[in-house]
Amino acid sequence: MFLICLPAELTTPLSQSGLARNPAVKNQGKFMTLADFLEFAKKSTVTGVLINIEGPSETTVYLAYLVYKFTPFKSPMRSMPLFMQNAGYLASEKGLGIIEAVSTALTNASYDKLPEKQVLIQSADTAVLSAFKKNSGYKRVLYVKEKISDAPKPTVDEIKHSADAVNLPRSSIVADSGFFVSAFTGVVDEMHASNVSVYVSVLRNEFLAIAFDYFSDPMVEIATYVAGVQVDGVVTEFPATLAAYFRSPCSNLNAKLSYSILPVEPGSLLSLVAPEALPPAEAPAPVLAVADIQDTPLPPVADLSDKASVTAAPQTSPPRSGQPAIAVNTALSLLIVMLSFVQLSFH
Structure with missing residues (x-):
């Protein structure tokens, strides 16, 4: 058996457009275990960690980024x-309890005794968030991946049963039409009315990811979400x-x-476009319903010891090499997290 150790590589969501992100350091990332990650974060200047745990149906690979919580006009x-x-899947099929592993790792790293280090548990699965309800010191964040146009009060009340905050895509907060900002949705106000914090994701600096109204200036986009819509946090890759x-x-x-970084006015640039050049009208985004956020409970962690003893074939002779067999538990490799570090200045 051969084990091939592949180098970590920095990815970019705009690779199809030919925009490589920081190619000079694309292989300078490293693999870290959960325990190593928590120790690294504890020794750094960041004020907390966000742990995203996906449910049974999620298979997307994510790029590491940072989350900023802030009070307007104060240090984030x-x-x-x-x-x-x-x-x-890991609980029912592989006998691995991710919830228990994360809770134990956080306790072993003393995050339950470090009030200055905020712990955010994020998931698109409310069952995962409910499993952390007993950890009152951790903030639970519901990741609403799909674009929405409204969040009625019954839905927000349902969210409050399992989460303290929501993480929404940009288009669920600032609606756009053909890359023109068309309106601010009322989702942030609806969440705030029920004391649910709102984070926006994901902000990027590449001009292809920024609406025309921001004139390729990522700071104008930041000002729109922070000062204009007044979100509680920003998820950014920069x-x-x-x-x-x-x-x-x-x-x-x-x-x-004499100069301020002002948020954009929705529809101001779109109103200057000639009628024949207007983008085609888009169907309205769906309303977030209660059924959209209700998930079935997580399955119990399977005990695979009995199953292994029944299915394992008896070994009557040593391996042909004469050396003890080396078993590689590939399931445990799912607990390894790739973090790509880019030289960034926070001061």
Whole structure:
């Protein structure tokens, strides 16, 4: 048996457009275990960690990014993310309890005794979040992956049963039409009315990921979500840009400076487009319903010891090499998380 150790590689969501992200350091990432990740974050300047645990049906591979929690016009809190997948599958088929493993690792790293280090547990599966309900010191974040246009009160009340905050895509907060900002949805106000925090994701610096109204300036987009819509947190793949925005006195709209970084006015640029050049009308995004966030409970962690003893064939002779057989538990490799580190300045 041969084990091939592949190098970590920094990926980019815009690779099909030919925009490679920081190719000079694309292989300078490293693989870390959960315990190593928590120790690394504890010694860093970040104020917390975000652990994303996916449910049984999630198979997407994510790029590591940072989450910023903040009070407007004050220094933001920085959280370092970690992603783990397929909690239901690992529990029922592989006998691995991701929930228990994460809880134990956080306790062993003393995060339950470090109030200065905020722990955020994020998942698109409410069953995963409910499993952490007993950990009152951890903030639970529901990841609403699909684009929505509205969140009625019954749905928000259902969210509150399992989560303290929601993480929404940009288009669920600032609606666009053909890359023109068309309107602010009322989702943030609806969440805030029920005391549910709102994070927006994912902000990127590449001009292909920014609406025309921002004039290729990522700081104008940040100002739109922070000062315009007043979200509670920003998920970004370029934390240095977000840090620079908060350091700038121009981000404080109350400072009455000669220049301020202003949020955009929805529809202002779209109104200047000639009628024949307008993008085609899009179907409205769906409303977030209660059924969209209700998930079945996670399966119990299977005991595979009895099954292994029944199915394992008796070994009557040693391996032909004469050396003890080496068993590689590939399931445990799912607990390894790839983090890509880019040289970024936070000061």
